[in-house]
Amino acid sequence: MWPRTEEPPFGSAASADDGEADFPEAAAHLLEEQRVAIVGLGLIGGSLALALRGRCARLLAVERDPDTRALARARGVVDEVSEAPERILPQADVVVLATPVQAIVELLAQLPKWHPGPAVVLDVGSTKAAIVAAMAALPPRFDPLGGHPMAGKETSGLAQAEARLFRGAPFALTPLPRTTGRAKALAAALVKSVGARALWLEPLTHDRWVAAVSHLPYLVSLALTLATPEEAAALLGPGFRSTSRLAASSPRMMGDILSTNREAVLTALAGFERQLAALRAALEADDEIVLQALLAQGPARRTALLRLVEEGE
Amino acid sequence: MWPRTEEPPFGSAASADDGEADFPEAAAHLLEEQRVAIVGLGLIGGSLALALRGRCARLLAVERDPDTRALARARGVVDEVSEAPERILPQADVVVLATPVQAIVELLAQLPKWHPGPAVVLDVGSTKAAIVAAMAALPPRFDPLGGHPMAGKETSGLAQAEARLFRGAPFALTPLPRTTGRAKALAAALVKSVGARALWLEPLTHDRWVAAVSHLPYLVSLALTLATPEEAAALLGPGFRSTSRLAASSPRMMGDILSTNREAVLTALAGFERQLAALRAALEADDEIVLQALLAQGPARRTALLRLVEEGE
Numbered sequence: 001m002w003p004r005t006e007e008p009p010f011g012s013a014a015s016a017d018d019g020e021a022d023f024p025e026a027a028a029h030l031l032e033e034q035r036v037a038i039v040g041l042g043l044i045g046g047s048l049a050l051a052l053r054g055r056c057a058r059l060l061a062v063e064r065d066p067d068t069r070a071l072a073r074a075r076g077v078v079d080e081v082s083e084a085p086e087r088i089l090p091q092a093d094v095v096v097l098a099t100p101v102q103a104i105v106e107l108l109a110q111l112p113k114w115h116p117g118p119a120v121v122l123d124v125g126s127t128k129a130a131i132v133a134a135m136a137a138l139p140p141r142f143d144p145l146g147g148h149p150m151a152g153k154e155t156s157g158l159a160q161a162e163a164r165l166f167r168g169a170p171f172a173l174t175p176l177p178r179t180t181g182r183a184k185a186l187a188a189a190l191v192k193s194v195g196a197r198a199l200w201l202e203p204l205t206h207d208r209w210v211a212a213v214s215h216l217p218y219l220v221s222l223a224l225t226l227a228t229p230e231e232a233a234a235l236l237g238p239g240f241r242s243t244s245r246l247a248a249s250s251p252r253m254m255g256d257i258l259s260t261n262r263e264a265v266l267t268a269l270a271g272f273e274r275q276l277a278a279l280r281a282a283l284e285a286d287d288e289i290v291l292q293a294l295l296a297q298g299p300a301r302r303t304a305l306l307r308l309v310e311e312g313e
Numbered sequence: 314m315w316p317r318t319e320e321p322p323f324g325s326a327a328s329a330d331d332g333e334a335d336f337p338e339a340a341a342h343l344l345e346e347q348r349v350a351i352v353g354l355g356l357i358g359g360s361l362a363l364a365l366r367g368r369c370a371r372l373l374a375v376e377r378d379p380d381t382r383a384l385a386r387a388r389g390v391v392d393e394v395s396e397a398p399e400r401i402l403p404q405a406d407v408v409v410l411a412t413p414v415q416a417i418v419e420l421l422a423q424l425p426k427w428h429p430g431p432a433v434v435l436d437v438g439s440t441k442a443a444i445v446a447a448m449a450a451l452p453p454r455f456d457p458l459g460g461h462p463m464a465g466k467e468t469s470g471l472a473q474a475e476a477r478l479f480r481g482a483p484f485a486l487t488p489l490p491r492t493t494g495r496a497k498a499l500a501a502a503l504v505k506s507v508g509a510r511a512l513w514l515e516p517l518t519h520d521r522w523v524a525a526v527s528h529l530p531y532l533v534s535l536a537l538t539l540a541t542p543e544e545a546a547a548l549l550g551p552g553f554r555s556t557s558r559l560a561a562s563s564p565r566m567m568g569d570i571l572s573t574n575r576e577a578v579l580t581a582l583a584g585f586e587r588q589l590a591a592l593r594a595a596l597e598a599d600d601e602i603v604l605q606a607l608l609a610q611g612p613a614r615r616t617a618l619l620r621l622v623e624e625g626e
Contacts, residue, residue, distance in 0.1 A: 150550035170548055199547055209545035217556040220537055222611045223588035224530060225618070227581070232522035233621035234512055235483055237463035241619070242555040243530040248615045251608035258608075259601055268540070269593060275536035280582060288572055295564035295571075298535045302560045305538070305553075308546035 030182075031189040033057050034120075037092030039085065039107060041068050041077065043153060044124050045098030046161030049077050051194035053163070062088045068158050077158070089115040094186060096147075097123040101131065101256040108134040108144075117141030120183045122190070124149055126210065126253070128174045128203035130260040136176055143183040146174035146203060148210070149196055156250050164195070170309065171196035172210075174203045211264035216272055218254055219265070221246035343495075344502040346370050347433075350405030352398065352420060354381050354390065356466060357437050358411030359474030362390045364507035366476070375401045381471050390471070402428040407499060410436040414444065414569040421447040421457075430454030433496045435503070437462055439523065439566070441487045441516035443573040449489055456496040459487035459516060461523070462509055469563050477508070483622065484509035485523075487516040524577035529585055531567055532578070534559035 036052060037060040038045045045061070049072075052059060061081040063069050072081045082088050085107075089095060095115065097104045104125045111121065121144040125131050128146040135144035151169040153160055171191040175184055191198040201209075225247035228240070258265055282291040348371040351358045358374070362385075365372060374394040376382050385394045395401050398420075402408060408428065410417045417438045424434065434457040438444050441459045448457035464482040466473060484504040488497055504511040514522075538560035541553070571578055595604040 150548050152551065169550065172548060206548070209542075209548045212541055212545040213549050213553045216540070217537060217552050219589070219592055220533055221556055222608065223585055223592055224533055225611055225615045226588045226607070227529070227584040228525055228614075228618055229522075229584075230618065230621060232525040233618045235463050235485060235519070235522045236526050236618060236622040237482060238465065239530050239559050240526045242558045243534055244615050244618075245555045246552050247611040249611070251605060251611060255601065255605045255608050258596060258604065259599070262596055262599060266593070266596060269589075269596075271540040271542075272536055273589075275539040276532070276582075276586075279532055279536055280579070283571060283575055283579060283582075286572070286575060288568065291571065292564060292568045294539070295535065295568050298538055298560040298562070298564060301541075302538045302557050305541055305543065305546045305549060305557075308543060309549040 030186055031056055031193060034093040034186065035060065035091055036094045036096060036190075037062065037088050038078070038096045038098055039089075040097070040099035040103070041072050041081070041158045041161075042098065043156045043158070043160050043165075044149065044151070045096070046072075046077060046158035047151075047163065047165035048096060048098060048124065048149075048194060050161055050163035051166060052190070053077075055193045056094075058091070060088045060092055071158050077161075085110070085114045089119075092119060094120045094122065094190075096190075097121070097125070099125075100250075100253045101125040101127055101260050103256075104131050105134045108138065111142070112139050115142075118143065120144070120186055122147045122183075122187055126214070126257045127261040128172070128201075128206045132174055132176055132203040136178070140178075143178075143180050144176060145179045145183055145187055146172075146176075146206075147187060147191075148172040148174075148206065149191075149194075150210075150214075151196070152249075155248070156253070167195035169196045170199045172199050172201050172206050174201055174206055207261050208264045208267070211261055211268040212271075215254075215257055215261060215265045216268040218246045218249055219258075219269065220272065343499055344369055344506060347406040347499065348373065348404055349407045349409060349503075350375065350401050351391070351409045351411050352402075353410070353412035353416070354385050354394070354471045354474075355411065356469045356471070356473050356478075357462065357464070358409070359385070359390060359471035360464075360476065360478035361409060361411060361437065361462075361507060363474055363476035364479060365503070366390075368506045369407075371404070373401045373405055384471050390474075398423070398427045402432075405432060407433045407435065407503075409503075410434070410438070412438075413563075413566045414438040414440055414573050416569075417444050418447045421451065424455070425452050428455075431456065433457075433499050435460045435496075435500055439527070439570045440574040441485070441514075441519045445487055445489055445516040449491070453491075456491075456493050457489060458492045458496055458500055459485075459489075459519075460500060460504075461485040461487075461519065462504075462507075463523075463527075464509070465562075468561075469566070480508035482509045483512045485512050485514050485519050487514055487519055520574050521577045521580070524574055524581040525584075528567075528570060528574060528578045529581040531559045531562055532571075532582065533585065 034056045035058040036056045039062045041061050041063045059078040061078040062085045069081050104123050118141045121142050132146045149166050149171045151165045188198050225244045347369045349369045350373040352375045354374050354376045372391040374391040375398045382394050417436050431454045434455050445459045462479050462484045464478045501511050538557045
């Protein structure tokens with residue numbers, strides 16, 4: 001069974017474990033009337049922009065990198081892009097922060113200076129506790145909530161962006177006590193319109209879960225890649241290729257994530273180390289019965305975990 | 314640079330690090346005249362059969378499972394299939410053993426009873442030291458060598474087999490001191506005709522390398538899968554999917570592999586544990602500079618490793 005998640009925090013709107021949730025028609029139409037500004041046109045921000053094209057009143061972007069701005073203009077990714085937040089943000093009803101986590105925290109501190117408000121503020125950062133804490137410090141004219149789409153690739157940048165990136169993916173939403181029903185409905189509408197499934201969570205629950213299913217796999221993939229001797233590369237096959245894929249993730253992005261989710265990651269790591277120690281012990285003891293019992297859990301366990309996420313779809 | 318491998322052990326034939334090696338034309342034609350029997354029509358044996366169709370004089374198979382035999386007949390995978398080795402093997406000039414490692418060792422002990430010889434004997438097992446030791450005990454009428462294609466999927470069985478499985482993959486070949494030039498040339502011809510690249514290695518070198526690039530990734534993938542709490546499955550994304558893929562490998566096959574390659578796997582595991590401990594220490598100390606230095610190695614290291622195997626192609 002699907003783990004029970006927090007109830008949707010707005011009236012008759014999307015239920016936490018129902019991807020086909022029908023929030024009020026009004027909310028869907030509401031998005032079409034919004035001017036949405038995305039800060040950061042990387043893989044996630046760029047894919048969001050592509051997925052939102054034609055689904056909101058106006059699509060704007062703030063992007064520091066001139067090459068990325070040129071690419072965004074050449075491809076018509078947004079209606080307007082600039083490096084100047086003070087030029088773009090005042091035009092926006094909804095601001096989506098799509099940079100690495102530390103940069104999101106810094107942007108939140110600057111936001112009141114750039115935007116006269118009111119505005120709904122959503123982010124798509126990979127950890128939520130630090131960001132939601134920074135959101136709590138925003139002046140009352142802002143209506144903030146955290147977000148995190150469970151989608152990505154080992155490559156980054158606007159050139160890799162695609163409108164389909166979020167299709168069928170869980171999209172965590174972590175409201176604050178102050179978040180209004182309107183902001184929640186708008187966020188749910190945005191999630192639905194990019195093809196993802198809203199999952200309402202407490203920030204700390206989100207961070208604990210994502211440590212287990214995302215940050216720990218990254219650390220393990222990285223340690224494996226760093227441990228592989230070059231001479232053995234002659235025999236590299238598809239197994240190494242998939243297990244090491246996450247090690248190619250952006251070091252800056254992952255550094256931010258690990259630093260803002262240290263405790264949950266260390267707890268998840270301890271659980272992994274216990275499983276690995278059990279495998280090591282069986283192998284050292286040359287105990288084929290115990291080893292086989294551990295190995296035999298693998299296929300069923302993986303299938304069960306993947307079925308849990310599919311049941312949520 | 315590509316690690317230097319053992320020189321090809323036959324005259325002007327394939328060089329170890331040149332996938333386009335032109336072994337004597339005679340060897341290529343030689344394969345066309347051989348009757349080849351494959352023992353075990355699983356993913357690897359079945360894919361070999363599909364890849365060898367029309368490239369040898371006659372294709373035979375020994376398969377215990379009646380459903381697999383029925384499927385092989387329905388799809389015309391081989392010219393003849395039977396559960397009885399004593400019926401199939403005497404017809405073969407080349408015997409390819411394609412079962413899990415322990416079963417290959419047992420088959421080698423029985424082979425003299427089933428086959429009046431002479432025959433070239435090749436296997437495709439995932440570890441080589443135990444198998445090559447069993448091959449060394451064969452009567453002189455047999456001409457054996459070890460083999461291991463670096464190809465596979467997390468699924469098994471003939472239904473998953475495909476002729477393209479070996480295209481571009483390294484195919485390790487581990488000859489014995491007694492292996493004739495003719496057997497080596499035939500094995501090289503077989504490897505080339507299924508689209509793979511022959512890589513001549515000492516059995517212990519093979520086992521050490523494959524522990525690092527295949528058996529360790531499996532253990533890590535399994536420990537990760539077993540450590541993932543069900544509640545967190547709600548947020549499973551593509552990262553977990555690829556990192557956990559190997560955990561779905563056949564427990565029996567992997568048990569054989571780990572048991573016959575214990576020491577090399579434990580050594581590779583120790584190297585992994587050292588890397589993971591360094592990451593843990595940086596995270597525990599909240600040392601962003603050290604952590605970032607470790608993370609920054611990931612993308613370049615993975616690219617370098619994959620480039621090494623691509624240069625071999």
